[in-house]
Amino acid sequence: MSSISPEELAKKLGAGLLSFPVTHFTRAFDFDETPYREHIEWLLAHKPVGLFSAGGTGEFFSLTLQEFSAVVRAAVQQTSGRVPVVAGCGYGTASAKQFVQAAEAAGADGILLFPPYLLNSEAKGLMAHVEAVCASTHLGVIVYNRDNAILNEDALEQLCARCPNLVGFKDGHGDIELMTRIYVRLGDRLTYIGGLPTAETYALPYLEMGVTTYSSAIFNFLPNFALNFHSAVLRRDHQEVRRQLREFVLPYIAIRNRRKGYAVSIVKAGMRAVGRSAGPVRAPLVELDRADMEALTKLISDRS
Numbered sequence: 001m002s003s004i005s006p007e008e009l010a011k012k013l014g015a016g017l018l019s020f021p022v023t024h025f026t027r028a029f030d031f032d033e034t035p036y037r038e039h040i041e042w043l044l045a046h047k048p049v050g051l052f053s054a055g056g057t058g059e060f061f062s063l064t065l066q067e068f069s070a071v072v073r074a075a076v077q078q079t080s081g082r083v084p085v086v087a088g089c090g091y092g093t094a095s096a097k098q099f100v101q102a103a104e105a106a107g108a109d110g111i112l113l114f115p116p117y118l119l120n121s122e123a124k125g126l127m128a129h130v131e132a133v134c135a136s137t138h139l140g141v142i143v144y145n146r147d148n149a150i151l152n153e154d155a156l157e158q159l160c161a162r163c164p165n166l167v168g169f170k171d172g173h174g175d176i177e178l179m180t181r182i183y184v185r186l187g188d189r190l191t192y193i194g195g196l197p198t199a200e201t202y203a204l205p206y207l208e209m210g211v212t213t214y215s216s217a218i219f220n221f222l223p224n225f226a227l228n229f230h231s232a233v234l235r236r237d238h239q240e241v242r243r244q245l246r247e248f249v250l251p252y253i254a255i256r257n258r259r260k261g262y263a264v265s266i267v268k269a270g271m272r273a274v275g276r277s278a279g280p281v282r283a284p285l286v287e288l289d290r291a292d293m294e295a296l297t298k299l300i301s302d303r304s
Contacts, residue, residue: 002109004084006140009110010167010191012084013142014212016049017230018193019219020057022268023071025279031067032279037078039220039278046223049213050084051075052112057217057267060088060114062282069102076107086142090114093129097136110140112170115149123155134163142168144195152178153185160189170195171211174202183210197263198256200226200249203233204241217263218252220278221270225303248303255296261285266296273297 004012021040024032040051053075054060054068063071072087079085087103089096089111100111113133116126126149134141143159143166145151150173151159159166169186171179172195183192187210194206194214203214212234219226225248232240256262264281269288271278273296281287288296 002084002104002107002139003081004109004140006110006138006165006167009084009086009140013050013086013110013168013193014191016047016213017219017227018050018052018213018215019043019046019048019223020052020055020215020217021075022220022264022271022278023054023058023063025282027279029280029282031063031070033070033074035278036071037074039276040075040078042276043219043223044079044082046219046227048083048219048223050086051079052086052088052215053108055086055088055112055215056114057215057220057264058088059264059282059285060090062285065098065102068099069106072103072108073106084109086110086112088112088114089133091117093132096129096133100133100137100139104137104139108139110142110168111137112142112144114144115147118148120148123151126151127155127159130159130166131162134159134166138165140165140167142170142191142193144170144172146172146195150175150178153181156182156190157185160186167191168193170215171206172196176205176209179206179209179211198249198253200229201245201253203230204236204238207233207236217267218249218270220267221274221276222300222303248299251299252296255288255292255299258292259286259288262288262292269293269296270300273300 024036087108089099199214
C-alpha cells in the first residue's frame, strides 16, 4: 500500500520532469520483466520526479488485467519508493475500478485515468465516471483530458469539490483557451501536466498557463536531452528551446506523423536506436518502416 498521500503525490509530480516508461515485450509479445526493471533503474539514474507505469507510452490498452498487475508491481518493486509510481487505468467505469484495485494491490502511488473506451458522453456522465473511480480508491487520481473525455472548468470544479483525491489534470486536448479557463478557475487545487504528443513542443507556452511539468516519451531513450530541454523551459530560455525544437524535436515529430500509432512505436524505435531494445509494439500498432527507422537513427545519432 502506498504511503504517499494524494496531496504529497501532486506536489512531488509537479516538481520536475516525468518519465513514461515503455512496456518491454518478448518476440512472442509477452511481458519481459527483467529488461523492464533494468530500464526503470536506468531511468531512475537520470532523476525523474515520477514514473507512469503502464501508461499510454507503456501500451496500457494492450495489457490484460493480469499483465497490468505484473507491470505495475515490477515498477513499484524496482523503484522501491525512490519516486512515486502512477499507474494508467481506463475503459468503462467497472473495468477502470478493477484496474485501480489491481494498481493498489501492486503498490502504486497514484492513478492516471484515461478516457472511457470508445463512447462520447455528456459531461454529467463523464463526471459520474470520474467520481466513481475516485471514490473507489484512496490513491491520488489524475484525470487525462483528451479525445472523447473533455472536461471543462465547471465540471472540474464540481469534481474537485466532490473528490478530495482528484489532484491532477493532464491535458492532451490542446485547447489553450480551455486550459487557461481551467487554471484561472482552479489555480493550485490541481497539479497540471502536459500530455500532448510530443509534449516538448508545447512545454514553453503551457508553462505560462500553470503547467510546470509534462510526460516526456523522449526520456525513454534520450534522458539527458529531455532533462536539458525541460531545464531550458523552466528558465524560459526561448532561444535554447527553439534551437532544440528546430534541431531535434520537430524533425522527430515529422517522422512520428508519417503513420498512425507512431507516437508509441517511435519511442520503442528510439530505444532500439540507442541499443536499449524494449521489443516490439503490440498490434494494432505497427513498427516504423525501414526508411523511417533509418531517419530516426540518424537524427538520434546526431544528438550523441
